[in-house]
Amino acid sequence: MTGQALTSLLISALALPVSCRVNQRVPKKMLIENGAPTSADKRLINDTIEEVQWVAALKPNTVGVAEYRDNEREYLEVAVLSITARHPAQGDGRGAAKRPANATRLAELVHRAVPYPVLLLLAAPQGVFLSLAHKRWAQNEIGKVVLDGEPVTANLTLDLEAEHPFAQALALDHQPQNSLLVLYQGWLDCVTDWHAAQYTGTFTMSDTPAQAAARREALRNCQRLESERARLRSLAAKEKQMARQVDLNLALKRVNAELASAREQL
Structure with missing residues (x-):
């Protein structure tokens, strides 16, 4: 089309x-x-x-x-x-x-x-x-x-x-x-x-204004966490020190967990 x-x-x-x-x-x-x-x-x-x-x-x-x-x-x-x-x-x-x-x-x-x-x-x-x-x-x-x-x-x-x-x-x-x-x-x-x-x-429609507001907030969280995940992945790919790589990977796991939780609110 x-x-x-x-x-x-x-x-x-x-x-x-x-x-x-x-x-x-x-x-x-x-x-x-x-x-x-x-x-x-x-x-x-x-x-x-x-x-x-x-x-x-x-x-x-x-x-x-x-x-x-x-x-x-x-x-x-x-x-x-x-x-x-x-x-x-x-x-x-x-x-x-x-x-x-x-x-x-x-x-x-x-x-x-x-x-x-x-x-x-x-x-x-x-x-x-x-x-x-x-x-x-x-x-x-x-x-x-x-x-x-x-x-x-x-x-x-x-x-x-x-x-x-x-x-x-x-x-x-x-x-x-x-x-x-x-x-x-x-x-x-x-x-x-x-x-x-x-x-x-x-695709599902929000049933109430309250649900729509909660969905907007969850979307903002998803977008924020995706940006943070991309930032951490970029840093991890460039990092040469092993200890720092470990820290970044742990932070990435936390962000992924938060992102999964935010998606469930959608």
């Missing part, structure tokens, strides 16, 4: 009502003006994005889900965007896009450029990415919206099928409907469940 085909599959999997569909092309200039703080970021957007499509706008009057407001944030709308990044061979004639786009940075820039929370589907040469990021009011600038933490992104496999439990879990009517904030968190939890499945081998 191609990246564009998978993107179309995922948009269909969202099962969005006609009432919220926009299906409008967005000029790259808007992303550059609102989400590119450096010249390198401007080049990344300009040279690697082929097309930006505004798929849908989820509002109380288009999906029947209430807006959300508190002192930290307001969710009046959730935007669904689809972006196609250029293949390296599709350069602009001036040597642009010779390497695959930095998908992680590109997704972050898109989230920063749009004032609403975004469900982003990014089809890049190295895969299709589903990315979400919460928003909140800036602390020092009245009226400005900033990211609330790092974007949560899943690198999806191109063999994903419509019958896969993850694809089915994305459907709008499978998300909590209390408010747009809670709905958006439901999609974020789906991405967490996808990451957990990379460890467990089986």
Whole structure:
């Protein structure tokens, strides 16, 4: 399956009502003006994005889900965007896009450029990415919206099928409907469940917000412990002193035990 085909599959999997569909092309200039703080970021957007499509706008009057407001944030709308990044061979004639786009940075820039929370589907040469990021009011600038933490992104496999439990879990009517904030968190939890499945081998949805939070914490532990395991393995491979090798191997065993325990919490 191609990246564009998978993107179309995922948009269909969202099962969005006609009432919220926009299906409008967005000029790259808007992303550059609102989400590119450096010249390198401007080049990344300009040279690697082929097309930006505004798929849908989820509002109380288009999906029947209430807006959300508190002192930290307001969710009046959730935007669904689809972006196609250029293949390296599709350069602009001036040597642009010779390497695959930095998908992680590109997704972050898109989230920063749009004032609403975004469900982003990014089809890049190295895969299709589903990315979400919460928003909140800036602390020092009245009226400005900033990211609330790092974007949560899943690198999806191109063999994903419509019958896969993850694809089915994305459907709008499978998300909590209390408010747009809670709905958006439901999609974020789906991405967490996808990451957990990379460890467990089986995709299962979190049953409650408490379970989803515990799974997020377990995932953070797994990622931290995997990084530590890689660091220890690298040190052990380079170490020449026998006593130090023993210490590193013992530390590696402890980390492996902790990692196995963290995986069980998923």
